[in-house]
Amino acid sequence: MENRQSADHVARLQADWRRERPDVDVSPQGVIGRLHRLAGRLTEELRVVYDRHGLSEGEFDVLCALRRAGEPYERASGELAAHTMVTTGAMTKRIDRLERAGLVTRRRSDTDQRSRIVTLTGPGRELIDRAFTDHMRNERRLLDLLTPTEAETLETLLTSWLSRVENSSDGG
Structure with a gap:
C-alpha cells in the first residue's frame, strides 16, 4: 500500500511539504487532496454523458x-x-x-x-x-472500480462526514 500511495501526486506533494515545512501537519492532504483530485476526475467522466446528450x-x-x-x-x-x-x-x-x-x-x-x-x-x-x-x-x-464492500464503506463514511461538515457549517 505504501508503494502505491507514494507514487501518487498527493503523496509527492506531501513529501515536498514535509521536507519544506516539517513544522506543519500535512496529513489532511492525504484525504482532502485525493478527494479533490477524485472529484475533478469524476466530474470529467460525468460530463461525457451530459455532452453526449x-x-x-x-x-x-x-x-x-x-x-x-x-x-x-x-x-x-x-x-x-x-x-x-x-x-x-x-x-x-x-x-x-x-x-x-x-x-x-x-x-x-x-x-x-x-x-x-x-x-x-x-x-x-x-x-x-x-x-x-x-x-x-x-x-x-x-x-x-471499487469492490461492493469498499463502495458500501465509502458511502457510509462520506454520509457521516458530509453530515458533520454541513451541521458544523450551519451552526457557525
Whole structure:
C-alpha cells in the first residue's frame, strides 16, 4: 500500500511539504487532496454523458429536478434554484437555454403573478430519461472500480462526514 500511495501526486506533494515545512501537519492532504483530485476526475467522466446528450451539467440538473417532481413535471423557478443550489440568475440562464431547445416551457404562476412555473416538455422528458439512464450506467461503471464492500464503506463514511461538515457549517 505504501508503494502505491507514494507514487501518487498527493503523496509527492506531501513529501515536498514535509521536507519544506516539517513544522506543519500535512496529513489532511492525504484525504482532502485525493478527494479533490477524485472529484475533478469524476466530474470529467460525468460530463461525457451530459455532452453526449447536448446538455451542460447545470441543464442536466434542472431537467432531473423537473423529472423527479413527478407529474406534471413542473416546479417554480425559485424552487428549481433551491433544488439545484444555484442563484436565481444562473437558473434563469439555464431555463432560457432549455426553453429555446424546446425541453421546458415557462408560464406565470396561477397563485403568484411574479413567479414563473417551469414545465418539462415531452421531448424534455424523453431526453432526460435517456440521459439519466446513461448517467446511472456511467456512475455504476465508475463505482464498480471499487469492490461492493469498499463502495458500501465509502458511502457510509462520506454520509457521516458530509453530515458533520454541513451541521458544523450551519451552526457557525
